[in-house]
Amino acid sequence: MSKTINSTVSGVLVEILKKHGIRHIFGLPAAQLGLVMDGTSKDAYFRYATTRHEEAAGHMAHAVHLVSGEMAACFGTVGPGATNLLPGVAAAWADNIPLLVLTPNNQLDRIDPGKDLLQNMDQIALYKPITKWSAMIRTPQRAPELIERAIYEARSGRPGPVHLDIPCDVGTWDCSHDLDSIPAIAPARPVPSPGDIEKIVAALRSAKRPLLLAGGGVARSAATEVFRALVARTGFPATTTPKAFGVVDFASPSHIGSAGVLAGTAMVRACQEADLIFAVGCKFSSWIPVNKPPKYSVPAGQKIIQIDIDDSMLGKNAPLTMGLVGDARESLQQILDALGAQASYAADHAWIASLQADYRSYRAQVDAIADGKYTAGTQIANSAALMREIARLAPRDAIFCIDGGQTMEWALTYLQPSHPNNVTFNPGMGHLGAGLPAANAARMARPDSPVILVTGDGAAGLTIQELETAARYRLKTVMIVFNDSHWGMYRPIGEMVFQNGNFGSKLTSVDFAMVAKGFGCQAESVGSIEELPAAFQRAMAAPGPVLLDVRTDFTPHPMDMFWLEVVMQGAKWIPQM
Numbered sequence: 001m002s003k004t005i006n007s008t009v010s011g012v013l014v015e016i017l018k019k020h021g022i023r024h025i026f027g028l029p030a031a032q033l034g035l036v037m038d039g040t041s042k043d044a045y046f047r048y049a050t051t052r053h054e055e056a057a058g059h060m061a062h063a064v065h066l067v068s069g070e071m072a073a074c075f076g077t078v079g080p081g082a083t084n085l086l087p088g089v090a091a092a093w094a095d096n097i098p099l100l101v102l103t104p105n106n107q108l109d110r111i112d113p114g115k116d117l118l119q120n121m122d123q124i125a126l127y128k129p130i131t132k133w134s135a136m137i138r139t140p141q142r143a144p145e146l147i148e149r150a151i152y153e154a155r156s157g158r159p160g161p162v163h164l165d166i167p168c169d170v171g172t173w174d175c176s177h178d179l180d181s182i183p184a185i186a187p188a189r190p191v192p193s194p195g196d197i198e199k200i201v202a203a204l205r206s207a208k209r210p211l212l213l214a215g216g217g218v219a220r221s222a223a224t225e226v227f228r229a230l231v232a233r234t235g236f237p238a239t240t241t242p243k244a245f246g247v248v249d250f251a252s253p254s255h256i257g258s259a260g261v262l263a264g265t266a267m268v269r270a271c272q273e274a275d276l277i278f279a280v281g282c283k284f285s286s287w288i289p290v291n292k293p294p295k296y297s298v299p300a301g302q303k304i305i306q307i308d309i310d311d312s313m314l315g316k317n318a319p320l321t322m323g324l325v326g327d328a329r330e331s332l333q334q335i336l337d338a339l340g341a342q343a344s345y346a347a348d349h350a351w352i353a354s355l356q357a358d359y360r361s362y363r364a365q366v367d368a369i370a371d372g373k374y375t376a377g378t379q380i381a382n383s384a385a386l387m388r389e390i391a392r393l394a395p396r397d398a399i400f401c402i403d404g405g406q407t408m409e410w411a412l413t414y415l416q417p418s419h420p421n422n423v424t425f426n427p428g429m430g431h432l433g434a435g436l437p438a439a440n441a442a443r444m445a446r447p448d449s450p451v452i453l454v455t456g457d458g459a460a461g462l463t464i465q466e467l468e469t470a471a472r473y474r475l476k477t478v479m480i481v482f483n484d485s486h487w488g489m490y491r492p493i494g495e496m497v498f499q500n501g502n503f504g505s506k507l508t509s510v511d512f513a514m515v516a517k518g519f520g521c522q523a524e525s526v527g528s529i530e531e532l533p534a535a536f537q538r539a540m541a542a543p544g545p546v547l548l549d550v551r552t553d554f555t556p557h558p559m560d561m562f563w564l565e566v567v568m569q570g571a572k573w574i575p576q577m
Contacts, residue, residue: 010035030077032104032168058088060441079119094428098154144177158310189327207276216243217281219420223329242427260287264362284317403435403455406488433462470545471520516547
């Protein structure tokens with residue numbers, strides 16, 4: 001039976017979203033998109049929410065995919081709304097997250113070229129650098145085709161955000177569409193050829209110093225369990241990028257740390273000493289100490305095998321021995337099958353044992369910092385001790401939302417999500433302020449899961465208005481603010497490198513508990529580590545959002561120097577390393 005929709009362009013858009021399982025819609029009221037807002041807010045199928053700022057809508061659509069695997073949509077009005085959405089969309093672009101961006105526009109006959117109407121802007125050009133695909137709907141005849149195409153583009157190959165621009169008059173025009181006329185095409189899951197699979201298997205069996213490296217593609221393709229099976233089958237050292245945080249079981253004897261360089265010295269050493277790096281769904285970004293000269297050059301004789309869904313990423317950031325197009329889950333399963341249950345390996349067990357010892361030594365180093373409880377010469381809690389206590393208190397099934405900045409370093413050091421779908425973080429752009437919108441979205445997408453947000457006071461201040469969103473929708477989340485009155489990552493640069501008290505890293509002391517209460521949330525000020533357990537339990541038992549404002553002091557991380565060595569290399573003001 002035909003499923004023909006006779007409606008407006010906006011009405012057809014709403015029905016196509018339902019057809020493809022896009023339930024979550026986030027944005028700020030946009031009169032020019034009123035029919036879409038009306039349709040999705042009235043239909044019980046959708047989980048529709050308005051935010052206090054458009055940037056938050058983009059971060060929320062991003063986070064929905066991280067915790068549920070679903071694709072979401074975000075919107076903002078023409079001009080300033082479209083520009084305010086950009087940071088959230090850019091973060092999704094950098095992290096390869098599929099989402100649909102909807103922007104209305106002025107009347108069709110007043111744009112291209114613009115007639116200088118209020119809020120006029122070339123929104124296609126605006127979004128082109130940070131989307132996989134961007135199009136304006138100009139006719140009702142092509143509207144269904146373009147909407148269907150946008151959703152396919154977002155999910156296919158290396159996923160990413162897509163953008164549809166809808167002139168306000170076009171959105172109201174009559175439109176008809178048979179939903180069955182364009183089938184929902186499942187994204188392809190390509191695999192290397194059988195011959196290439198055998199070459200990978202041979203390389204894994206013969207490697208003396210092998211390293212298994214999981215990237216975000218493993219998490220996105222639901223390949224966590226099969227990657228863990230490969231780790232268990234081989235016993236090889238295993239690590240992850242930040243986007244694959246949680247893929248390797250933290251209790252596995254093969255685990256040498258996760259989240260890129262924040263895994264610690266064992267991971268850095270393994271990247272430099274391995275004779276084979278087998279990387280799946282990993283693009284060798286700034287977080288990975290591979291091919292980052294002068295300090296992290298590829299050593300002579302090292303082989304790198306990379307499997308990625310996107311052929312343009314093969315060899316882009318690291319020289320390869322083999323570069324193969326493949327879906328992470330299907331490729332790993334074929335490799336595991338080809339290895340067999342009784343495969344023998346040439347791996348050097350003494351080398352693997354030395355990495356495990358190095359990892360234990362690194363953990364002892366960070367634990368020694370946490371054991372100190374307070375920073376030198378103060379009675380103020382250090383960030384390591386606070387984060388370790390949060391990790392101890394958190395339920396096993398908690399979703400951790402990690403914001404950017406110095407707090408992020410300690411979060412990725414101590415928090416242990418049970419699965420990559422139990423953590424949100426934006427490592428591609430490293431946005432400060434993404435944490436609170438992500439926590440709101442995580443609770444909406446998975447209302448039965450505990451949601452814990454850790455953020456610094458600098459990051460918290462950037463999207464603090466989203467506490468009102470949390471209160472309005474009664475989202476049961478726990479937001480823990482590490483309040484040290486500084487832009488933490490920049491404090492040592494201003495104070496130690498330039499000896500400049502006016503560098504700009506010092507902030508005033510903000511009473512975030514009072515701010516949160518003003519937005520309608522419960523809140524407490526926590527003055528010490530000893531006070532945290534009871535405050536945390538009260539927060540977890542509360543019926544709605546709770547903010548804990550925890551006084552802390554800047555605490556250097558053992559891997560801080562890496563950012564200067566890699567990200568800022570070449571800058572003449574960097575101290576001698």
